[in-house]
Amino acid sequence: MEEDNYAAALLDEVYNFVARFVAYPSEAAHVAHVLWIVHTHMMQAWESTPRIFFSSPEPGSGKTRALEISELLVPNPVEAVNVTPAYLFRKVADEAGAPTILFDEIDTIFGPKAKDNEEIRGLLNAGHRRGAVAGRCVVRGKIIETEEIPAYCAVALAGLGDVPDTILTRSVIIRMRRRSPGEVIEPYRRRVHKPEGDLIYKRLAGWAEFISADIGGAWPEMPLGIKDRDADVWEPLLAVADAAGGDWPERARVSCVSLVSASKVATPSLGIRLLADLKMVFGTNDRISTKTLIELLCGLPESPWSDLKGKALGDTGLADRLKPYGVKSKQIRIGEWTGKGYERTDLHDAWKRYLSAPPHERETPETTETAEAAE
Known part of the structure; x- marks a missing residue:
């Protein structure tokens, strides 16, 4: 019971910390972000990892801030914006450990202004499943060779509008919006708040190390109607909530149903x-x-x-x-x-x-x- 109390309190601490700097569009979005952050500490436990996608119709809606706060709490963060494919491939294949990619301005990769980003798109599409690789051609002198690069890693995305369905269907989608006059958040200064974030990060890493050997074998009960790809997306997050205990299992399932339902409401073709x-x-x-x-x-x-x-x-x-x-x-x-x-x-x-x-x-x-x- 004490272990459950500790884990639930730890997730509460993450919940309260991120809420100081991010104005979430809903309680479901807030809970999902917390669970996604925690799941990044146990990447070898999962068969697949959900992307989390912060989207908005206009700039200034808190997407970048959500990534900045995530950077303090996730393992091996890599803030990616305007990066080259070679850089990302090298980071993902790093023997020191897979990164958590925090990709801002993703609309420049998938949007109408995108140019030669096929390799990055391939990496993001493939890397949601453990053991996944991304193939590419490498020119060595006059010889063109193929190689397969490890692609599995946690990814958070932020951008204007939407991304292709190949990403959306593997993502927890959070539709951000500009803050209303009544929504007040704390000004964020990295050098001021990083020490506090580091303490939470260390506690998350310690708890994850303690339970990661067992949590991957869990089969969390899915809410009614959550199946197929949606179940793949939410399985790690619900497993984290169940392991934490307290009221987190219920909160996680309410968040799951709410966000999955919202993701189905889209402009028809x-x-x-x-x-x-x-x-x-x-x-x-x-x-x-x-x-x-x-x-x-x-x-x-x-x-x-x-x-x-x-x-x-x-x-x-x-x-x-x-x-x-x-x-x-x-x-x-x-x-x-x-x-x-x-x-x-x-x-x-x-x-x-x-x-x-x-x-x-x-x-x-x-x-x-x-x-x-x-x-």
């Missing part, structure tokens, strides 16, 4: 938007002409269909966008009129597959009944 809008404009009609369908789509409030790169959606554009979903126009008859159009029965399968709740949300009888009622 234009294809999904088109299917949803078609379902709306079809209403109870069995068939609609292509011309009428386009007019109805363009008439929807806040519709993108009247201005796609300066041009309205046309017959060919509609057909091209529906083709990947197995939907084609055909000759139809409405009263005395005949011509090209679409039938409701041809869209039903696409609606069912792409507009229904995804599999991770079909876990309970209640959600199943709701989905069936929607059919």
